[in-house]
Amino acid sequence: MLGGIVFIxxxxxxxxxxxxxxxxxxxxxxxxxxxxxxxxxxxxxxPFYYAIISxxxxxAELFQVDYWVKHWHWTNYLAVFEQQPFGINIINSIIVSTxxxxxxxxxxxxxxxxxxxxxxYGRKTLLMVVLGVSMFPQVAVLSGLFELIQWLGLYNHLxxxxxxxxxxxxxxxxxxxxxxxxxxxxxIEEAAIMDGARPRHMIFNVFLPLLWPALVTTGLLAxxxxxxxxxxxxxxxxxxxxxxxxxxIALISGASQHELPWGIIMAASVVVxxxxxxxxxxxxxxxVAGLTAGAVKG
Amino acid sequence: MSRISTGSWWQIVWLLLPVLVxxxxxxxxxxxxxxxxxFTDASLxxxxxxxxxxxxxxxxxxxxxxxxLLADSVWWNAVYNTLFFTVVSVAMETVLGVAIAxxxxxxxxxxxxxxxxxxxxxxxxxxxxxxxxxxxxxDQFGVINDLxxxxxxxxxxxxxxxxPDLSMWAVILVDVWKTTPFMALLTLAALQMLPKExxxxxxxxxxxxxxxxxxxxxxxxxxxxxxxxxxxxxxxxRVFDLIYVLTANSTATMSMSVFARQQLVAFQLVGYGSAASxxxxxxxxxxxxxxxxxxxxxxxxxx
Numbered sequence: 001m002l003g004g005i006v007f008i009x010x011x012x013x014x015x016x017x018x019x020x021x022x023x024x025x026x027x028x029x030x031x032x033x034x035x036x037x038x039x040x041x042x043x044x045x046x047p048f049y050y051a052i053i054s055x056x057x058x059x060a061e062l063f064q065v066d067y068w069v070k071h072w073h074w075t076n077y078l079a080v081f082e083q084q085p086f087g088i089n090i091i092n093s094i095i096v097s098t099x100x101x102x103x104x105x106x107x108x109x110x111x112x113x114x115x116x117x118x119x120x121y122g123r124k125t126l127l128m129v130v131l132g133v134s135m136f137p138q139v140a141v142l143s144g145l146f147e148l149i150q151w152l153g154l155y156n157h158l159x160x161x162x163x164x165x166x167x168x169x170x171x172x173x174x175x176x177x178x179x180x181x182x183x184x185x186x187x188i189e190e191a192a193i194m195d196g197a198r199p200r201h202m203i204f205n206v207f208l209p210l211l212w213p214a215l216v217t218t219g220l221l222a223x224x225x226x227x228x229x230x231x232x233x234x235x236x237x238x239x240x241x242x243x244x245x246x247x248x249i250a251l252i253s254g255a256s257q258h259e260l261p262w263g264i265i266m267a268a269s270v271v272v273x274x275x276x277x278x279x280x281x282x283x284x285x286x287x288v289a290g291l292t293a294g295a296v297k298g
Numbered sequence: 299m300s301r302i303s304t305g306s307w308w309q310i311v312w313l314l315l316p317v318l319v320x321x322x323x324x325x326x327x328x329x330x331x332x333x334x335x336x337f338t339d340a341s342l343x344x345x346x347x348x349x350x351x352x353x354x355x356x357x358x359x360x361x362x363x364x365x366x367l368l369a370d371s372v373w374w375n376a377v378y379n380t381l382f383f384t385v386v387s388v389a390m391e392t393v394l395g396v397a398i399a400x401x402x403x404x405x406x407x408x409x410x411x412x413x414x415x416x417x418x419x420x421x422x423x424x425x426x427x428x429x430x431x432x433x434x435x436x437d438q439f440g441v442i443n444d445l446x447x448x449x450x451x452x453x454x455x456x457x458x459x460x461x462p463d464l465s466m467w468a469v470i471l472v473d474v475w476k477t478t479p480f481m482a483l484l485t486l487a488a489l490q491m492l493p494k495e496x497x498x499x500x501x502x503x504x505x506x507x508x509x510x511x512x513x514x515x516x517x518x519x520x521x522x523x524x525x526x527x528x529x530x531x532x533x534x535x536r537v538f539d540l541i542y543v544l545t546a547n548s549t550a551t552m553s554m555s556v557f558a559r560q561q562l563v564a565f566q567l568v569g570y571g572s573a574a575s576x577x578x579x580x581x582x583x584x585x586x587x588x589x590x591x592x593x594x595x596x597x598x599x600x601x
Contacts, residue, residue: 114313137536140579144328230539280421
């Protein structure tokens with residue numbers, strides 16, 4: 001009897017202790033998780049936040065570290081556009097990226113149809129080749145491309161960039177569109193073939209309407225890649241007015257190596273990055289889908 | 299997945315022709331010319347006049363001394379830097395990326411916002427992130443030095459990008475920051491494909507979270523993570539813009555791509571630069587072939 005009470009009381013105490021320690025453990029885990037989340041957020045956001053703060057600083061303010069904006073100065077933003085043709089650089093980037101995306105989508109739609117919907121000898125080898133080209137180091141084709149561009153008379157001309165960017169956008173668009181094409185059900189084609197549709201009709205009347213979401217995603221990712229490209233843009237253009245945004249930002253310099261106009265550089269960085277971030281946040285889900293389709297290979 | 303095999307061979311050729319011609323013009327032919335130039339003494343100022351010099355750009359013995367790329371200590375330094383950069387930064391990105399993916403896989407209030415925030419470094423152009431970080435890492439006015447001094451970790455400012463002992467780590471730091479989101483997203487995609495029942499079963503059986511991760515989660519997401527690792531490694535081997543902007547032509551951080559471009563453009567030595575480009579191409583081609591060969595079963599299953 002007593003033994004039983006002792007047993008129960010011991011059990012109860014033990015049970016109570018177990019609950020409270022479990023609770024404490026749970027709370028601690030929650031606090032730890034929140035701290036970890038805050039760390040991730042700061043790690044991802046702080047560098048860009050700091051660039052924004054710095055872009056509003058003027059003169060000697062830059063030489064002092066601050067964690068928020070004390071005075072709003074727009075002078076850097078004006079200087080970016082006054083001291084160099086930054087507006088033209090932005091237009092250049094828009095022209096080059098848009099045309100590259102348009103051309104590579106147009107070129108790859110028919111190939112993606114053949115690779116994704118038809119069976120033929122050498123299909124897999126061809127897909128491997130496309131994948132291999134997407135891994136090309138750009139510097140490996142630099143001298144050959146330089147010769148080709150000079151021969152075509154495109155040196156220091158936006159055309160040189162449109163041509164050379166196809167080396168990384170085309171394999172990407174072909175690859176992603178092929179995987180998207182494959183996912184569409186077979187019945188789509190059977191009906192069209194019954195009706196005697198030719199490949200041209202099949203692609204442009206049957207598949208293209210179904211592929212719109214894929215085209216938007218692929219196009220957006222190709223656009224970002226073209227917008228960010230640096231090596232070719234640096235090598236194939238010479239004058240300020242032909243530069244794209246990355247080259248313009250990389251080449252902003254001051255009177256000497258030690259007097260870089262950091263406020264202006266940060267303002268330029270913010271100007272070209274904000275639209276990209278907005279685009280990426282709007283198309284978040286689509287981008288993730290496109291990246292996974294593009295990278296989940298072999 | 300099945301495919302329709304009707305239609306003539308000519309039809310398929312016509313469908314593929316635009317892409318094949320483009321890839322030949324912008325990839326195949328320039329690559330062939332680069333390899334050809336590597337056997338010549340061409341210079342950038344005049345690409346039409348050159349003479350064939352055989353393997354002299356690679357290795358030549360002249361007055362009892364070895365010359366050429368394979369005897370160039372600056373080149374081997376660039377090779378070492380590239381490999382060091384690739385191994386260290388990809389390893390760090392993988393660990394950090396998997397950790398962030400596991401976090402984002404959980405359900406918690408505001409998850410959408412955190413997921414969006416993680417995408418920000420990925421959305422920022424490499425050149426912009428290089429310049430942002432070189433400002434943050436500035437030796438006199440940089441915020442990183444300020445924070446480290448504030449925390450008492452260092453007593454005086456460090457010259458992150460100028461000090462040869464630190465600059466490679468600065469480059470790796472920025473690269474990890476920029477590319478971890480990519481790793482995290484791909485890992486997250488792999489995590490989301492795993493069946494939920496598996497984890498419920500592990501929970502019911504009372505397997506600890508850590509053990510579940512090592513014994514269940516990791517082996518299952520490993521193939522997906524490996525694809526991302528390969529992709530990133532091949533990308534890291536050709537690194538150019540980040541290093542070019544962050545530390546210019548400093549030998550402490552010079553990668554193979556930076557070396558090749560310096561020879562080609564700054565020194566106008568198309569022959570020698572092409573030899574370096576060709577070597578880089580061979581290294582990456584070899585890695586690609588090995589990876590594709592290793593993954594061929596999955597490739598054939600999928601297509």
